[in-house]
Amino acid sequence: MQLLLYGFIHLFTSWSLIGLFLGVFVGVIIGSLPGLTATMGIALLIPFTYGISPEIALSVMVGIFAGGIYGGSISAILLKTPGTPAAGATVLDGYPLAQKGEAGKALAVSTIASAFGGLIGALILTFLAPQIAKIALKFGPPEYVLLGVYGLTMISYVSGKSMAKGYFVGIIGLLIATQGIDPISGFPRFTFGSLNLLNGVYLLPVLIGLFAIAQAFEGVDQFDQPKMEQVRLTKIGISTKEFVTILPTIIKSALIGTFIGAVPGTGTDIAAFLSYGEAKRSSKHPEKFGTGVIEGVAAPESGNNACVNGAMIPMFTLGIPGEAATAVMLGGLMVLGLQPGPLLFRDNPQVIYTVFASTISSNVFILVFGLIGARFFARILQIPKNVITVLIFILAIVGSYAMRNNVFDVWVTIAFGFLGFLMVKAEYPVPPMLLGIILGPLVESNLGRTLLISDGSLWIFFKRPICWLFLVMIIVTIGTTVKKRMQVSQS
Amino acid sequence: MSTKIKHINLIVGLLSVGVALYVFIESASFPLPHQSQLGAAVFPRILVILLVVLGLWISATGMKRKEDATIHHIKEVVLCLFGLIFYGAAIKPLGFLITTPIFIIFTLYILGVRRITSMIIISVGTTGTIFFIFRFLLSVPLPPGIIAL
Numbered sequence: 001m002q003l004l005l006y007g008f009i010h011l012f013t014s015w016s017l018i019g020l021f022l023g024v025f026v027g028v029i030i031g032s033l034p035g036l037t038a039t040m041g042i043a044l045l046i047p048f049t050y051g052i053s054p055e056i057a058l059s060v061m062v063g064i065f066a067g068g069i070y071g072g073s074i075s076a077i078l079l080k081t082p083g084t085p086a087a088g089a090t091v092l093d094g095y096p097l098a099q100k101g102e103a104g105k106a107l108a109v110s111t112i113a114s115a116f117g118g119l120i121g122a123l124i125l126t127f128l129a130p131q132i133a134k135i136a137l138k139f140g141p142p143e144y145v146l147l148g149v150y151g152l153t154m155i156s157y158v159s160g161k162s163m164a165k166g167y168f169v170g171i172i173g174l175l176i177a178t179q180g181i182d183p184i185s186g187f188p189r190f191t192f193g194s195l196n197l198l199n200g201v202y203l204l205p206v207l208i209g210l211f212a213i214a215q216a217f218e219g220v221d222q223f224d225q226p227k228m229e230q231v232r233l234t235k236i237g238i239s240t241k242e243f244v245t246i247l248p249t250i251i252k253s254a255l256i257g258t259f260i261g262a263v264p265g266t267g268t269d270i271a272a273f274l275s276y277g278e279a280k281r282s283s284k285h286p287e288k289f290g291t292g293v294i295e296g297v298a299a300p301e302s303g304n305n306a307c308v309n310g311a312m313i314p315m316f317t318l319g320i321p322g323e324a325a326t327a328v329m330l331g332g333l334m335v336l337g338l339q340p341g342p343l344l345f346r347d348n349p350q351v352i353y354t355v356f357a358s359t360i361s362s363n364v365f366i367l368v369f370g371l372i373g374a375r376f377f378a379r380i381l382q383i384p385k386n387v388i389t390v391l392i393f394i395l396a397i398v399g400s401y402a403m404r405n406n407v408f409d410v411w412v413t414i415a416f417g418f419l420g421f422l423m424v425k426a427e428y429p430v431p432p433m434l435l436g437i438i439l440g441p442l443v444e445s446n447l448g449r450t451l452l453i454s455d456g457s458l459w460i461f462f463k464r465p466i467c468w469l470f471l472v473m474i475i476v477t478i479g480t481t482v483k484k485r486m487q488v489s490q491s
Numbered sequence: 492m493s494t495k496i497k498h499i500n501l502i503v504g505l506l507s508v509g510v511a512l513y514v515f516i517e518s519a520s521f522p523l524p525h526q527s528q529l530g531a532a533v534f535p536r537i538l539v540i541l542l543v544v545l546g547l548w549i550s551a552t553g554m555k556r557k558e559d560a561t562i563h564h565i566k567e568v569v570l571c572l573f574g575l576i577f578y579g580a581a582i583k584p585l586g587f588l589i590t591t592p593i594f595i596i597f598t599l600y601i602l603g604v605r606r607i608t609s610m611i612i613i614s615v616g617t618t619g620t621i622f623f624i625f626r627f628l629l630s631v632p633l634p635p636g637i638i639a640l
Contacts, residue, residue, distance in 0.1 A: 168545040182531040386602040410579040426499045426560035448529040
C-alpha cells in the first residue's frame with residue numbers, strides 16, 4: 001500500500017503524468033482509426049522512449065494500450081467499423097443506437113463503461129500482481145524452462161485458423177532468437193559473418209517491422225477503398241437513471257474481462273465478446289440486444305478495458321505475454337533495459353508501482369477525453385487513410401534508425417515489415433513469431449542451467465512441485481485446444 | 492487487379508526444408524559440449540526438425556484446400572517497398588530533411604494523391620514535426636546528411 005502511494009506521488013510529481021496524458025490521447029486517436037491497433041501504437045512509440053526514464057516510458061505505453069482499446073469504440077459507433085478488433089462487439093448495439101440518433105449517448109456509455117471497467121481491472125492488477133510475483137520469485141531454472149514452454153503453448157490461442165501455421169511461425173521466431181552468441185558456450189551462431197548479428201537480432205526493428213510496416217503495407221494494398229460514411233454526433237451524455245441501469249453490467253463485465261486478460265493467450269476481443277454474451281444471457285430482455293440497448297455497449301467496453309489490465313498481470317509477474325499488445329510491451333520493457341518477470345518487483349518496485357498508479361489514473365483521462373473530446377476524435381476519423389499510411393512508414397523507419405543510429409536496423413525493419421505483410425496475406429499469424437523471439441532465450445538459457453544443475457538428467461523436471469503444475473497446465477492447454485480444433489473441423 | 496500467389500503453402504514447406512538443411516550444415520561446425528552441458532547445436536536442431544514436420548504438414552493440407560495468397564495492388568505494394576529501400580539507403584548520406592519529403596511525395600503519388608498543395612503541406616509538415624520532436628524534445632540526432640542544422 002505504501003509502495004502504491006509512492007507510485008502515485010511519483011506519477012503526479014514527474015513527467016510520467018504528462019506521458020500518460022499523451023499516451024491516452026495518442027492511443028484514442030490510433031484506436032479510433034480503423035486498421036491501426038494499440039499494438040502498432042506501442043511498437044511505433046518505443047523509439048520515442050529513448051533516453052527517458054522507464055517510469056515515463058511505461059506510463060506512455062499503458063496510456064496507449066488503454067486509450068487504444070477505448071478509442072476503437074468511437075469508430076465502432078460512428079462508422080460501424082471497429083477501430084480495433086476489441087471493439088467488434090461494440091458495433092452490435094453501438095451502431096444501431098447511433099442510427100436512432102443517439103450516437104452521443106452511445107459514446108457516453110462506451111466512455112463511462114471503459115473507464116469504470118478499466119479502473120476495476122487496474123485495481124485487481126495492482127493488488128494481485130505482487131502476490132503472484134512473490135510465488136514466481138521462488139522459481140529456479142527448471143521452472144523457468146517450463147514457464148517458457150507454457151508461454152509458447154499460448155500460440156494455440158493466437159493462431160487464428162490454423163494451429164500448425166501458428167506453431168510453424170512460433171518456431172521460426174525461436175530460430176531467429178538463436179542467432180548471435182550462444183548463452184552457454186559463447187559461440188556465435190547463424191550470424192552470416194555479420195557483426196550486427198553477434199548479439200542476435202535487435203528486438204525493436206523486428207517489432208516495428210512486424211506490427212507497423214506490415215500494417216502500412218496492408219494500407220497500401222487497400223489504398224483505393226472508398227471513405228466511410230459517418231453518423232452525425234448528437235449531445236454526449238447519459239442520465240443518472242441510465243447510469244444506474246448499466247452499472248451492474250459494467251462491474252460484471254469488468255470481472256470477466258480482467259479474468260480473461262489474466263489467462264495468457266486470450267485477448268481484448270475475446271473479453272469483449274464474452275462480456276457481451278454474458279450481459280445478453282443474464283438480461284431480462286435479451287431479444288432487444290442488437291437493436292441498440294445501452295447494456296450492449298457497456299458490456300464489451302467495460303470487458304475490453306478491464307482485459308487490458310488483466311493482460312498485464314502475466315506480463316509483469318511472469319514475463320510471458322498473453323497477446324500481441326502485451327508481447328510488444330514486453331519487448332518495450334526489454335529495450336528499456338528491464339527484465340520482465342518477478343525480479344522486476346524486487347529490483348524496481350518504484351517503476352512497477354508508478355505503472356500501477358498509471359493504469360489506475362489512465363481511466364480518468366479516458367473519461368475526460370471521451371466526454372469532452374469526442375467531437376475532436378470524430379473529426380480525426382475524417383483524415384484520409386493514405387496520409388496515415390505514409391506517416392506510419394516514416395515513423396517506423398525513423399524510429400528504427402534513431403534508437404541505435406544504425407542503418408542495419410532499418411533493413412531489419414523493412415525485411416520484417418514485408419515478411420509480416422506476406423504472412424497476413426497468406427494467413428499466417430504474426431504474434432507467435434514474437435512469442436518465439438521473446439521466450440526462446442528464456443527457455444534455452446534456463447535449459448542449459450537446468451542440465452548443469454542436474455548433471456544432464458531431465459528427471460529434474462519431475463522432482464519439483466511447481467514443475468508438475470506447469471507440466472499439467474501445458475498438457476491441458478495443448479489437449480483442450482487440439483480437441484476443440486478437431487470438434488470444429490468435424491462439424 | 493488482384494494478384495494470386497498460388498501454392499503458397501507448398502513454397503513455405505520447401506523453404507522450411509531449406510532452412511533445416513542450412514541449420515544442420517552450419518551447426519556441424521559448432522563446438523561440442525562438455526559433459527552435461529547443452530550444446531550450441533542441440534536447441535536449433537530440435538527446432539528445425541519440428542519446423543520441417545510442421546512445414547510439410549502445412550504443405551500437404553494447403554495442397555488439399557488449394558489456399559492462395561491474394562494481393563490486391565501488387566504494383567503499388569512493390570513500388571512502396573522500393574521507396575522504403577531508397578529511403579533506408581539514402582537517409583544517412585543525404586540526410587533526414589532531404590529524403591523524408593521525397594519519400595512522402597513519392598508514396599502519396601503512388602497512393603493516388605495528385606494535388607500538389609496537399610503533397611507539399613503533408614511532406615513539409617510531417618518532416619518538420621518529426622524533426623522537431625526528435626531533435627528538440629528528445630535530443631535524438633537524426634542523420635544530418637548534406638544539410639547540417
